[in-house]
Amino acid sequence: MNLLLSAETTGWDTFLSVTQKLAGGFGTTLLLFFLTLLFAIPLGLLFACISRARFKPARFLMRAFIYVIRGTPLLLQLMIVVYLPGIAFNAPLTKWEIFHQNVPLSYFCGALFAFVINYACYFAEIFRGGIENIPKGQYEACEVLGMTKSQTFFRVILLQVIRNIVAPMSNEVVTLVKDTALARTVSVVEIFFTASEILRLQFIIWPLFYTGAFYLLFSALVTLFFGIVEKKLSRYWK
């Protein structure tokens, strides 16, 4: 962190160096964001399927798990994932072989794991709602027209499910943008961590607002993306 102490002469220099540091932190934020989506979406789909399974115990356990995860703070889950192995089992993440003694990597992966589980549970509920909102009559209409189960799902149901989940997914993904800031509590050097380090070491406050602008811009892009998807779909039906 010595870099942070290097003497800045002019305001312009400070601005450039802060921008550079924040951009570096933002890279980590983006990585956490996209990797969370990448893993949480398929996992959420799997959770949604299990929570609708015919096998009752599986359904019950899945729903109970989702209930617990959604009912407790992500912050708590982060701390448990990152610190519990070390405290309870004397096997701290940082010492795990797969991380090759790369401490920041181990924190990042721990945080990513907690994010993926947490968001998979939220996504699972959204997917389940989206699937269950399709009227039974749509399946039956396909059935009497002689379509197979897979034709029914891929040709008729899927797009309607996507249509149903765009709005809630948009909300959830925007929340994820901001939630990534929680990763700093388990030593992931993302943009918010970087900004608070600057505050702590250089006593300048404005980088916090600058950081806010990064989040704002990014949420705006995410919202815009979902808005376009929604518009594309609603061209067809209300």
Add this chain to the structure above:
Amino acid sequence: MDKEYKNTENALLEVLELTKSFGETQVLKGISFSLKKGEVLAIIGSSGSGKTTLLRCLNFLETADGGRILVDGTPVFDAADPSLLHPKNIRKNRLTFGLVFQNFQLFPQYSVLQNLTLAAILSAKQNDPEYKTDKKKVLDAIDTRALALLERIGLAEKKDNYPCQLSGGQQQRVAIARALMLTPAILCFDEPTSALDPELTKEVLRVIRDLKENGHTMVVVTHEMDFARDVADQVIFMADGVIEESGAPSELFTSPKSPILRSFLSQ
């Protein structure tokens, strides 16, 4: 299959002793009737009497517990013959019947034309050898057929609209055309107009009348007594899972014998 199936009076559709229970409650308690080619059967009866369940059994959306269904003398359903319940056989036999739902159930993401062609295209893809060699020809033929049907129900100019852009009556007419695309031998309707205003009801009933004139065999569950009276060749009055009374509309409506039917008609 060594069983003998009698083909009474050249019936196209024959339903014999059909029964169906949901848990403890028996909803169909032995329904039998037969229908000749080109005839229209109207099914009337109060709420909960089992009319929808009967149609759903005909269309394989429910599996009856007992009884048989014969089409042209050939069994398509026989509770005593499990081989007919094999998914492959069901998928083949179910296309004998078409079903028009009370609330249309058009596919919202597809245009009117696509709603008509979707199932036909998917079926051609799987079953028509010509689809591989001359895809365009097959697709064009399906399109032509769909457009002809749209012409017939008076909605040719709406072919590129989406269901949400149509009135209820128009949507129901499209749903009828969609069912006709698969050329079912028997077309079933479950209260096709009960979700519609009186004005829109007329245009749907006109289409059904037109189908009758063209020789389509139909089973119509309806609350429109006037319609049943002048379109049906045969009327069945259901009460509590049994056929309480049946006959030609002229007799059944003018001189009902069963007291339940009398009170039903006087409502």
